Amino acid sequence: MINVLLWAPLAFGIVGLFLPKRLTGWWATLGAVATLGIAVSILTGFDSGNSGLQHAVDVSWISGLGVDYSLGIDGLNLFLILLTGVLWVGGVAFAACRQQERPQLFFFLMLVAETATLGSFLAQDLLLFVLFFDLMLVPFYFLFGAWGKDREGGPTAAAATLKMIVYTLIGSLLMLVAAIATAIISADGGHLTFSIAAIQQQGVPTGSQRWIFWFFAAAFLVKMPAFMLHGWMPDAYRAAPLPALVVFSGVLAKVGAYGFLRVVLPLFPDATVEFQEVILVIALASILYGSVMAFTQTNMRLIAGYSSVAQLGFITAGIFALRADGADGAILQMVNHGLVVAPLFIIIAILVERTGTEEIGRIGGLALRAPVLAALFLIVALATLAMPGSANFVGEFYILNGLFQTKIVFAFIAISGVAMSAYYALRLYQHAMHNRRPDGIASREIGLRDGLVLAPLVLCILGLALYPQLILHRTAPTVQQTVASVTGGGAPEAQLAKK
Amino acid sequence: MNIEWYIVLSSLLFTTGAVGILIRRSPMVILLCLELMLNAGNLALVAFSRMVGNQQGQVFAIVVMVIAACEVVVGLGLIVAIFRRKLPLNVDDLRELRG
Amino acid sequence: MNFHEPTIDYAGISPIIALTVGLCVVLLSAVFKPLRRTAPGLTLLTLAATAGLLIWQWGEAKNLVTGALRLDDLAISISLIAILTAGFCVVISTREPAAEEAGHGEYHALLIGSVLGMTLLAQATNLVTFFVAIETLSIPLYILCATNLRREGSLESGLKYLIVGSLGSATLLYGMAFLYGGTGSTGFAGIAAGIAHNGVLDDPLILIGIAMCAVGLAFKTSIAPFHQWTPDVYEGAPTPITSFMAVATKAAAFAVFLRFFDVALGPQLEQWQPALAVLAAVSIVVGNVGALSQDSLKRMLGYSGVAQAGYMLGGIVVASEAGVSSLVFYLAGYAFMNLAAFTVIVARERETPFGDSIRSVQGLGAERPLLAWPLTISMLALAGLPATVGFIGKLYLIEALVEGDYTWLAVFIAIGTMISLAYYLRVVAAMWMRPGAASVTGAAPAIAGAAPDADPLDPEAGRRWYLVAPALLAAAATIFFGVIPQPLVEFAARAGTSLFG
Amino acid sequence: MTASSWAWLVLLLPLLGSIVIALGFRALPRKLAGIIGTATIGIAFLCGIGALLCLLGEDAEARHHASSLWTYASAAGLDIKLGIYVDPLSVFMVLVVTGVSTLIHLYSYGYMQSDQGYHRFFSYLNFFVFSMLLLVLAGNFVLLIVGWAFVGFASYALISFWYRRTTATRAGMKAFVINVVGDIGLVLAAFLIFRELGTFDYGPVFAKAPQVFHTNEWTVTAICLLLLVGAFAKSAQLPFHTWLPDAMEGPTPVSSLIHAATMVTAGVYLIARTHVLFELAPTAADVAAFVGLATLLVAGTIALVMTDLKRAIAYSTMSQIGYMIMGVSIGAYSAGLFHLMTHAFFKALLFMAAGSIIAAMANNQNIDDMKGFGKAMRFTSIAMLCGGLALAAFPGTSGFFSKDEILAYATDRGGMYLIFTVFGYLGALLTAVYTFRLIFRVLPGAPCREAQELIDSGHVAHEEPRNPATGELEDADVGFPGAEHHIAEQNWPMRAAMGVLAFLALFGGLVQIPGVDEAITHFLEPTFADSKLAETFPSVGAAWLGLAIGAAISIAGIAVAYWLYILRPETPAALIRRLRPLHSFLVNKWYFDELIDVLIVRPALAVGRFANRTFERFVVDGLVNGTEDVVGGAGRVVRTVQSGFVRSYALLLIAGFAGLALYFLLSSS
């Protein structure tokens, strides 16, 4: 099952290479839908009371190097996998509605990217994780570089993408070294294994944890991207083709945050505690800086991009609250943010098609002829700003609550990001949909096909808004266990007992 | 004479050859300097062979002679080819490949 | 004084015999006009036969001919890599101007000669054999580099290679003399024993000998700062020869590097480890920054070879079984990656008027996907991206380094890899993200290389089976061993065990 | 049916209405949309009455019910259910909200008829009612926040309803952002409550609080102050009030419903709801009372000089909410809530009347241009007069009883609280003056051009609608009333709504006459049973004394206004001339907007600009480019060294050799 899930997109992609141009987009969509179907069936069969791995696969892959092909699903990755499935359907279907250059290759790369992303979520072997983590970048390099657009007066798509790749691989390669070091140090001359569970059991000495922690953190923080490490983001986002950006921004950034939960917390608990505040400072800086940038930017993609910086700051902060509620919120928020940012980019794509510009200053008043689009946009914008009542709010609520209970000062600073997000999200919506319509801007209702792509995503947002417990319920046991590996089993109830 | 003397002499020859390669521009002279260096090696080999009292070094020296001859042959072949190609016989002028 | 006929294990030296016979036969074919065209075929036959004999000997571990050679899995694996590379070189040399120029018989005979040198080198356990082998390897290459006599660059590269190469050899020889003097032996085992016996573990005489040997070997493996011949010679030499040189020379030199340092100089571990580690780091930096913004692909690959040599040197630095295995694995992977790249370059330089300039591959993705894919895969693999053998190779190397307490060098590899992305991906970007270069049939542009010494163009070269098939094959192997590395890992592990087990 | 079931129905109906109208915006005929909107709220009101009856049928102690539909978000010790809490307070609020909303829906049914965004309007309006009901019915703090934010959003959506007006969208944004700040206060308060008490549910929180907290412990004070941030932002109290006047950009029914009758009183509700905490933190309660007092005075003074009809009423709203906040903060819960109710009646009415007049003026809201509508629009004028009297607390009207009860309570507490009495009466005087300033300037006198036209032809069509704030031409194809305008005189739903409200404004106060019926106090008693402050209540005599003083002040105020605007119409201008600095200070609304601009908006934008133009470019990109430059520079060095001279290669080789040899020599013994 899990193997099928992982490899189905790739298989569809390879077949798609040999299909005629017209069909390949729909074939790819079918592939993405099939993958989603498998993911959903896994969800329905998921045992929510179990904090351990389910559907686990563990086969020796490179025995000489101690690398196993080891996959599994638990509370941490279940919904990220679903998110991947959902967003890829959205991204691929959206692209399929449009004329693409070299479509076979485009969709092939999209589906390769899906396999890689699923792989990095599913991997239970440290090295397999690193491998998929790096592999994710490759298809996006091509998608951004070859299908992206050169910016006038700015870098070409290829240059922007190159920057992105080099930047993000800095972290990844250091992570590779760190992963190997982790395994070797933890094996301590014994049998070398990269299995996360085994390494966790063997433990890593505190002294080594320190530097290894930062190598991993570098990879994850760049991927998110966090403040100061986001230098690749603006150019890459501006160059990227929007269907690819939908999934990129929606899912890939989460892999970084997920990595903290999957790898860093369980394997390097001492360093995690030691550097908790440093990471929190980075997270806060991301929140504030991302927000500030988002409300001064005029390019729609970048508003969304910087808002992601801020959102991932929240997620990181939640994880590094080192409390179960913070981490629960972080996972919920990963899913939420993915579900929000993907339709946001689709909407931006639709707006750009109508107006030919990405500058919010040059559009406006589109709501009149496109009330449905406006409504969908509004819902997405509200979810982006974590409107209470949305699942995003619940996520942020959990995150901030976790932070509040451990580091109250950080919580107070972090929450100011919420106010700023209100401003930039609404600003984006207003500038596009409201106000005067500049001359020469056509306003047109969303097409049926695009609507069919967008509406399910928005329905997901609404559905989760009504019942975020769907996620929390299933993630909680694993998260509890993960956090306990750092705090030594101090459940929040115990902390409450003092009252 | 002590072996040391031979070795120091061979070092001197070796460095002389090296200097020649560094400062001469004619490929022919450079080849000669390479010969110097190989010969310095040979001297060291033979001297050491005497010192340790086995003849492996001497055999080695003979093999080196053969190899030196091969190098010379190939080097001179190249020089002739370059000459035939109407290129200057000056290594400083052969710098199309760089950077 | 009686003559003791040395015992000769003919099975053990059968690969060498096969190569020697092949060399003579190919040379003879050049003499008889009707047989001229058979040279490539005969060469392939020779190589195949040798490979077969080597595989037959797989698993053996024996000293041959009074300790001159040692046939073990390390030697066999390296020889196989060299033979594989030579095979590719023969195929892509079809209609190679250099081969036409030199005569196919001579050209291929020289190639076999070089392979012979490599095979000997991989097995050498004796300073004399070592030195002869390294020259047998080099001298044909000096000639082959210069075989495209019409091109000034070819001659220049031959001469440069010869001069600097001989300088390196002379240094190596001088170092060998010192080692011989210090230990009284020319055999590797004898040297190790001599060091122990004479108590000269950190005697300056021995150490400076090591220094000189390191220089000579570093030169052959293109380690900075002894690398400077590499870009020039790679660029100037006929491209099939470059591909052969890039892979096979490196493999053979690393084999003897391993054997010499790990066996003969094993006792001196403490002294040479840090020095070699620093050299590796310097190579990584110099190679990677040098390759940035190179327009000539061959030159770029030359610099990249310097960097890759730096990575591989790590396998020697740690002086462990894992180090040897990782190095052999990396070499094998490196062969596939490089061969794919060079084959495409061969095709494009015959097809377009841009020579090996990056412009020649512009828009390749749309124009010649069957060439673009191999080059892309090769570049990604060289950059160490996952799902290619390059990733597993780096993984293996880093694992060995970390295990050997050289984590900082592993970090250097990581940093180097990042820099390397800039130039590898530049090629990829040129293929997929730029419109195609000017039409091939258009007027020859006024660029260097289009001078009268330019080779005639073959506008169909990108479709020739003898170019497309090797490229695809190498690329497929790159991917295959990236996804299913286990066979190659076992292959490499055997080599490691044979040296340390 | 239990009270909870009724309450769920109350919640469900407006939501249903909203969704149906939204989804059916293409299919539903206009009228049907209006009817659905109005009817759902009306039925909700009836359901509210159902709940009321259920509650009344129970013992006083048992009149609270918690009920939940499903677990909303529950993990890691947090347990949040989708639950409501039904008790007299919430039912009281439900009734006020649904009742007034029904009437305003009815009014809108007529008023908005020619608007392009009719469906949208009703959908939003219904959604607002749903949100408001969610707010008052929420059974835990999280759901309260949800409702809190929903009303904020509905308010935003309705303020910027005419979304091609930049002034409207800007006002909407302002309202939303300030409300989010309030939300944040609530969220933080919730975190702190959770930290101390381990739950978000009302029942356990209020039960545990007295055991956990000491009086005036910093935690409980902090909780209350954070709650107050939320309350102030929503109820437009200083210093979070600036959004409310701007919110008048929305259609008049919106101002009437959201920005007068219901949403802005949520802060009052919140304080009443969490009175347990406030009584544990008297300091915070006093802060709230003083802010309320300050707001009522500041807003009252501003209302004196506003020339924009709706804005003047908006300031009056702020001022009245100040009374309510003051009331519930000092413990006069039922009085405060009573004032909330009566205010809902008369202020909604005043806005409706104003809307009717503004429609006649073709959206011109400037009272300088208005005159003589008394003749032109008789019904409207009467309604306005009723509302004005109630607002000015004219003896016998609803405002009379409610406002003075608060002040009587303040007097009764004595000590420091006498300040509230004194200034409260001062505020009452201001109220009477500014209310009748409006009435006297708009209604009597010679009809202005529009009024005259109305008298002559009964025609209220105007072409070329202009934005009253900027004077720019309106973009008429977007949800903006077209040439056709609707006034109460010609439109029965508007009339009906205003009529009912006029009746309630005049006589609604009769339910709570001190010493006579006091129905509100009795009904709310179970909610405030645990309050220590509610037990003390002014004697009937004291209350009547207060009423007497109030009556005198009210009449005096009206007299002043009469003197100023009818007898000596030139005096105000003379006063303005004489007191120019004071006038401009008031006209500029005490410079609050400017202060906030300088203190918050500008710094934030400056930081944004700095981040965008300087930091991003030089530090973030600089880091990247710097690395690039270093690497590229190293590359250039390598390439320069690669000079092509074979001799220099040999040199480097030998140099490397010498270096390596040196290393080995040094490492030798």
Add this chain to the structure above:
Amino acid sequence: MEAVLFFLAAIGALGGAIGVVAMRNPFYSVLALIVHLFSLAVLFLLLTSAFVAAAQVVVYAGAVMVLYVFVVAYVGGAGESAWEPIPGQRFLAPLLAIALFVELSIAVLSSALLALGTHGPDVPAGFGDPAAIGRLMLEKFLVPFEASSILLLIAAVGAIVLAGRRRDEVGVTPTGHSAPKARPDGVAPTSSPGVQP
């Protein structure tokens, strides 16, 4: 006697070497090398290496040098200009050489190997004579011996490939010995009109 011979031979070898480096004309360099080689042969003899000395004289001074002289005669032994195009080369080259020499000398002189300070052990008669060397070559060093023979073959083939005159070379018109090509800053040479590939 031995010391005198050593010093004479050493001076000869060194003088020859310096002559090779210092002579302007390649022809004189070749002659200087011959002096050097003969002196080396003497040194070899002093080191009881009769066969090596003989080989040195026969192979080197005899065969190789003759080849040299031929080639020098063929290509013309023009002297080279004194101008040094590589900045720092003239300064660094001797410096490095001296450093190298010092390092090597230190290595030799500070070595703890006592044998260095001796003339070497007494060796049996026949040490280094052809018979001994020959036996060693065919026993222990059979492989290098055979390999070097193949190497000779390869070198011969190489020389033919490089220097052999071929049919298609007719195309390059012999326009006399070319002047150093005009090649400002490394630009490719402009094609001369008569050249048709």
